[in-house]
Amino acid sequence: MSRRIKEGPPLSRERVLRAAVELADAGGIASLTIRSLAERLDVKPMSVYHHVANKEEILDGIVDQVFAEIELPRPGGDWRAEMRRRADSARRALRRHSWAIGLMESRATPGAASLHHHDTVLACLRTAGFSVEQTAHAYALLDSYIYGFAVQEAGLPFEGADTAGTVAEAIMEHFPEGAYPHLVEMAAQHITKPGYDFGNEFGFGLELILDGLASALH
Amino acid sequence: MSRRIKEGPPLSRERVLRAAVELADAGGIASLTIRSLAERLDVKPMSVYHHVANKEEILDGIVDQVFAEIELPRPGGDWRAEMRRRADSARRALRRHSWAIGLMESRATPGAASLHHHDTVLACLRTAGFSVEQTAHAYALLDSYIYGFAVQEAGLPFEGADTAGTVAEAIMEHFPEGAYPHLVEMAAQHITKPGYDFGNEFGFGLELILDGLASALH
DNA sequence: CGGCGTACCGTACTTAGTACGGTGATGGTA
DNA sequence: TACCATCACCGTACTAAGTACGGTACGCCG
Incomplete structure (x- = not known):
């Protein structure tokens, strides 16, 4: 061991990967950086490289x-x-x-x-x-x-039930008049229906x- | 126009996108950077930003x-x-x-x-x-x-026909003895067969x- | 008690995206 | 023709990220 002043479990490949998954889940894959990962694990960036x-x-x-x-x-x-x-x-x-x-x-x-x-x-x-x-x-x-x-x-x-309708309408607002008639039909008669998922x-x-x-x- | 000393067509959104596709095709998406894109288009990086x-x-x-x-x-x-x-x-x-x-x-x-x-x-x-x-x-x-x-x-x-076999064998070399029997079976009886694609x-x-x-x- | 391995870290280099403010040619106007 | 506004392009520089390289301290072994 070494400067293990910190409380809690030591760093490990498993902890690194688990934290990485959590970060990616929370903020998208772009938010997963070595620095953000280190911060979440409460270590300094270069420490991560001892496990991966x-x-x-x-x-x-x-x-x-x-x-x-x-x-x-x-x-x-x-x-x-x-x-x-x-x-x-x-x-x-x-x-x-x-x-x-x-x-x-x-x-x-x-x-x-x-x-x-x-x-x-x-x-x-x-x-x-x-x-x-x-x-x-x-x-x-x-x-x-x-x-x-x-x-x-x-x-x-x-994502999820019932959220599609409003989003679909927002997108279609930008359509030129009469464009994409079948997308519009699909939205009107299917996607915007209550309960659609x-x-x-x-x-x-x-x-x-x-x-x-x-x-x-x- | 401006400093159009260069020969060839001027920069445009279309040329930028076309070059971007070519770069990504050639070297993977990671090789597509603003700087590499600019170089391919024979302009300086910041010029790209006038079109996207x-x-x-x-x-x-x-x-x-x-x-x-x-x-x-x-x-x-x-x-x-x-x-x-x-x-x-x-x-x-x-x-x-x-x-x-x-x-x-x-x-x-x-x-x-x-x-x-x-x-x-x-x-x-x-x-x-x-x-x-x-x-x-x-x-x-x-x-x-x-x-x-x-x-x-x-x-x-x-990728492509007949290249799979050799690669599959190379990967399986690293398998522990007796591990993944069904993957091995699939490789032996199907993937490594000539003509497999x-x-x-x-x-x-x-x-x-x-x-x-x-x-x-x- | 001295040396050593291990786990962690400080510093700094490189590459990438891009903000900000030019700069010069061109075309329109008086 | 003289001027100027616009537009396409660019120089500089800042920030963020990956990571090379070389510490540094703690605990253990002898």
């Missing part, structure tokens, strides 16, 4: 943290139910940490939690009777849907995909 | 440029064929500009090309007989799939989705 090599490693790490939060399917269970549970859990995780999708694009080195997650999903599908090739198809499809849905949710200028669209697509996969399985 | 307000506006702009590259569906045509054409085109655009997905996550203000694109897709679905609500479902599903597939393609540590998975999911939508339409 650089910021890239922090970004890799917090993406893996998000994967660690996703409920794993149980191989051997009803594959539809397990895939649904995993998909819902993944969507919730990606909504809680909407910066994660943006990081995944640039990160080619998966962490341990990601690998374990992927392995378990594959296990579940293979156990359910999908061939290797069918599993590859199914997995690419399911994950594409989950990630893409997260992209859309993150890009939406509103984009998140509810997730279930429709997921069930459609699961139906399709089921018939591919026979 | 700030870097955020550039990022908004290049995302919209990507949307502008996507082939629009023709409302009134065969909706399946049109949706397929649009989806393939979108996937190619997002693969050419793999930084785009990462930007979409943080960008809540769509540009003119995006709006026009979305409006046209909605038009095509509505014309094909989908109700407003069905159109909302279909659109969320299709775009989720397209975006999510792009996320996965961008995150892959390899993750991009080929796109068609499977797309057709499954279109089938499902067709039966929802009746």
Whole structure:
């Protein structure tokens, strides 16, 4: 140890990553800086570098943290139910940490939690009777849907039920008269309706995909 | 005009955005800086700011440029064929500009090309007989799939046919003995096979989705 | 009790975004 | 033609962020 005058637990890779996730959640990924991170941990910036090599490693790490939060399917269970549970859990995780999708694009080195997650999903599908090739198809499809849905949710200028209407109206104010008639129709007849929540669209697509996969399985 | 001693066309918002896309394509989004952009345009950094307000506006702009590259569906045509054409085109655009997905996550203000694109897709679905609500479902599903597939393609540590195998082997070298058995199986029996190309998975999911939508339409 | 490893830190360098205030050419006007 | 306003471009410099490099003190071991 060293100058451990401070109370509380010592710095560690885990504490650094946890704080990084909290900062990114609270203020967006741009607000996650080495300095802000150090301040939150009540240390000086350079101390962080004794637990991670650089910021890239922090970004890799917090993406893996998000994967660690996703409920794993149980191989051997009803594959539809397990895939649904995993998909819902993944969507919730990606909504809680909407910066994660943006990081995944640039990160080619998966962490341990990601690998374990992927392995378990594959296990579940293979156990359910999908061939290797069918599993590859199914997995690419399911994950594409989950990630893409997260992209859309993150890009939406509103979130949660009923907030969409007002925002949609504010945006459309700037439309030239008569422009984008189908967007306007969609807004008027669907999005601005009370109770509208984009998140509810997730279930429709997921069930459609699961139906399709089921018939591919026979 | 002013000190237009230089040959060539004057600076403009369009030239700035075009150069920004080229830089991001060539070196990743991180290599797109005001200074690198200015150098490419053969002007000094501060000159850029006479055509865009700030870097955020550039990022908004290049995302919209990507949307502008996507082939629009023709409302009134065969909706399946049109949706397929649009989806393939979108996937190619997002693969050419793999930084785009990462930007979409943080960008809540769509540009003119995006709006026009979305409006046209909605038009095509509505014309094909989908109700407003069905159109909302279909659109969320299709775009989720397209975006999510792009996320996965961008995150892959390899690209193109036959390059996956060697990379997969290199990654698995670092696995503990016996770890991730299903990932290993997938790699051994599918990914490392000659001719494997993750991009080929796109068609499977797309057709499954279109089938499902067709039966929802009746 | 002296030396050493470890955990933390001070300083400073580099790169990036961009605020602020020029500066000179051009085109319009008297 | 003389003037001037405007507009496109730029020089300088400030702030913030990542991080290299070399301390520095605490506790432990011998």
